[in-house]
Amino acid sequence: MKDTSHINALENEAVYIFREVAAQFEKPVLLFSGGKDSITLVRLAQKAFWPAKIPFPLMHIDTGHNFPETIEFRDRLVEELGLELIVRSVQDSIDQGKVKEESGRYSSRNSLQTTTLLDAIDEFKFDACIGGARRDEEKARAKERIFSVRDDFGQWDERSQRPELFDMLNGQIELGQNVRVFPISNWTELDVWSYIKEEEIEIPSIYFAHKRKVFLRDGLIWSHSDYVYQEEDEEVLERMVRFRTVGDMSCTAAVFSEASDIESVVAEIRDSTISERGARIDDKRSEAAMEKRKQQGYF
Amino acid sequence: MEVLKIATAGSVDDGKSTLIGRLLYDTKSLTTDKLEAIEKRSKKNGYDYLDFSLATDGLVAEREQGITIDVAHIYFSTKKKSYIIADTPGHVEYTRNMVTGASTSQAAIILIDARKGVIEQTNRHFFINNLLRVKEVIVAINKMDLVEFSEERYNGIKADFEQLMAKRDYEDQKITFIPVSALKGDNVVNRSQSMTWYKGETLLEHLEGLDLAAVSNVGTPRFPVQYVIRPKTDEHHDFRGFAGKVYGGELSVGDEVVALPSQTRSKIKEIYFHDKKYQTASRRSSVTITLEDEINLSRGDMLVKAGDLPTIDKQFTATISWMDSENLIPGKKYVVQHGVNKVLAKVATINHKIHPDYSGIDEKADSLGMNDIAEVTFKLNKPIFYDQFKKHRTNGSFILIDMQSNNTVGAGFIGR
Incomplete structure (x- = not known):
């Protein structure tokens, strides 16, 4: 039998982070968009807890303006893996009058998702939301922590983030706060694609x-x-x-x-x-x- | 692909961000859209050159003030290696950021402004990389274009730095000097035409040549239990796996192990990564281990090889780096997070503050403020299983968490 030295360093790191989430939080959730990064997260979570099932649900914040292929894919994946899926929709937030539909040339429901997400966190009392954001994507994300604390209003205070040393992740929070967790923080776009290829992961x-x-x-x-x-x-x-x-x-x-x-x-x-x-x-x-x-x- | 993590250290205006931007530019890692954004911004700021620091300064306040506030992570890769650079800012919370960056890095780049030479801050940068036992240190003497690419100046700075090296505690550290101009691109990726007197490697050549196995700190195997996996399904009814990361060395099937704190003995039955079985779990792999015997183990406990026990004690002395705006005072209680294990700790005594300038003068102190480094003795509410930081970088380090704010307020390295 072989040793584990060939296993990708980034994969080992992500598995470690998933286990920290399961151990340190009471109600984690994996934010699932149907995109390649969140699909990769699901595979990593499977690996982290095998032979047990992934010990938290997936949640999709649905803008209602999805590519139909993504939604079909999402439903099939959840069914195959026997996972729990929560869907909360931006349309409901609009109907409740909490947000207004944008209009004009550049209108999008993308930024409206924030309200729906924060309401869902509140509704289910999630204390950790796992996301597929990566530091290489964007300059502000390059400053993001792996465990990123958000206040009662879901806000990111970029000026006073907790230092993260060695492998130690501090998930201690007060009631009402939550932590955004980014297990593939250190992956680049190419790393994700290479992983999808090696692992033969199905994508939309x-x-x-x-x-x-x-x-x-x-x-x-x-x-x-x-x-x-x-x-x-x-x-x-x-x-x-x-x-x-x-x-x-x-x-x-x-x-x-x-x-x-x-x-x-x-x-x-x-x-x-x-x-x-x-x-x-x-x-x-x-x-x-x-x-x-x-x-x-x-x- | 190999991944090398590098921390940078330098004072304000030493050109850290510019150096990183130059590395990205000359390795063609900046994509067209990012380059366009830099061009646009450089013009807006009225510069007649491309300001590469804009590639890394991510926050609005940073771009406005032209400074780096928070640790940023930058990624690039060559055919040989993937690189992660922690760009650590050099002011207000400098020690905190530098310690943080160095803790996850195998290599460090210390920048020196060729016009200023070795200054007090250089002592601190070197001291911290030495304290954290970063194996590979590159001293980049920058802004050589502003001292007419003078070999004499370079040699003078090198000689000054070598005086510091004589005082260091961690002697296995390898130190390499490279004269560069980040702004003009000399000796970063491409060889300098203006410094033909320098025969050594460029910065990138040096990084490419580093042997990852040689720059990693190796000790004895330690396996802190992160999470217990009990599926309780028909198929895996009796499965009881201990999930965690292997630190320091390897563990193999059949190894005789001791569970801490119970000191119960057993043997490793299986090693899994996902659904595949392995004979050996390598250093830093996140595996799941099953044992021959049913023994009680939960998060925070540890598996070690029989005959290779760590220290098991309810008190320890450590060098700590204080990172909070509120002072550390004797008698106050904190949470010590040692790996994945948490215990309550009380500050017994602050033995002395350490001057990070290698002056050797240690000062008595009643409290510690932000950026202070000191030797402190802690008493714990229950024993932990630790090694000296010198012997084991992972099992010899911990963080301190404030019980009220829940913030990470300090980091510690066990041993005198």
Whole structure:
């Protein structure tokens, strides 16, 4: 029999973090978007607790503007693994009058998710929310801790974060506070894709090249859809595209690609000169877009 | 792929962020959109060069003030290695940030401004990397372009730094000097055309050549139990696995082990990573272990090899780095988190404060403030199983948690 030395250092680290969450918190939840990062998290959680089941539920904050492929995928995964799935929807927050739908050219439900998320945390009294954010994604996220404490209002105080030394994670909090946990903090986009390839993890089909009706705006490729605001003079084209990052349809831009399998996707990411977040419309709003959203409780 | 973690240390304006930005730029790790953002911002700030520090300063306040506030993690990779750089800021909470960065790193880069040479802060940077036993230290003498790329200046600074080295406690530390200009790109990734007198490696060449096994601290195997896995399903009815990370050395199936604190003996029956069985669990692997005998073990307990026991004691003396704005005072109680084990601790005595300038003068103190480093004796409400930090970097370190704020207020390294 072999030894464990070939196991990826990042995988060992993530498994360790998952076990710390299960041991230190009473009501953890895994925030699941149906994107590749949260799918990777589910695989890592399976590994951390095998042969026991993952000891916490998944939660999807549903903007209602999803790619249908993502939702199908989500439901199948949950069913296959016998996991509990909680869905809370932005539409409900709008109906309750807590948030207002944005309007106009750049309208999106992406930032509205924060209210729905904070309400759900309150409803279920979650004390730890596990997310797939990575430090390499964005400058404000580069400053994020692995255990990141949020106050009663879900806010991130970037100026007074707890230092994290060696492997020791301090999850002590007061009632009402919660911790956002990022087990793949130290992974890069390429690390995630390489892992998906090695582990043969199934991901939604929109990550691979497919024909789609799109239109061009500000140098980005937008999906033609009822959920996405489109000017009359913005011409609909049919092109081979794929998505590098998957959020809500209104905030995720596609890339032109012929990469139809995981090998060619990994090769494409390795040679790419554009960052993953370069295709996120939500980050283009301003240089500090992510920092502002995080302060308000975005994950 | 190998992952090397590097901490940086330097004073304000020594050009840390610029050096990291230069590494990213010259290794072509900056993507087009990030580069465009830097160009846009540099222009807005009225610079006639590209300000690479903008690649790492992530918070609004940092960009506005042109300083780094909080530890940022930066990622890049070459064909050989993946690198994670902890960019640790050099002011207000400098010691805290530096200790934090060094604690997870195998290598450190200490920056010196060639115009200023070795200053008081350099002592501190070196002292901390020495205290934390970072094996590989690179002294980057930066801003060589502002001293006319003078070999004489470089040699003078090197000689000053070597005087510090004579006083250090941790002698296995390897130290390498490299003259660089982060702004102009000399000797960072590409060889300098202006310093042909320097025959050594560039910074990146040096990092690429580091042997990861050699820069890691190795000790005896320790296995703190993180979590007990009991599936209670039909298929795995009797499964009782101890999940945790192996530190210091390896553990293999058949090894005779002692469970602490009960001191019960057993043998390792199986080692799992996910659903696969292994003969040996390597250092730093997160495995699940089953034992031949039914013994009582829970989170915070530890498995060690028979005949290789750590110290089991209700008190210890440690060098601590204080990180909170509220002072540490004798008699006050804190939570000691030692790995995954938590115990209550009382500050018995502050033995003395340590001057991180290698002056050797130790000062009596009634309390400790932010950035202080001191030798402190603690009494615990129950025994922990520790090694001296010198012998075991993981099992010899702990953090202190304030019982009211729940914040991490200090870090400690056991031993005198």
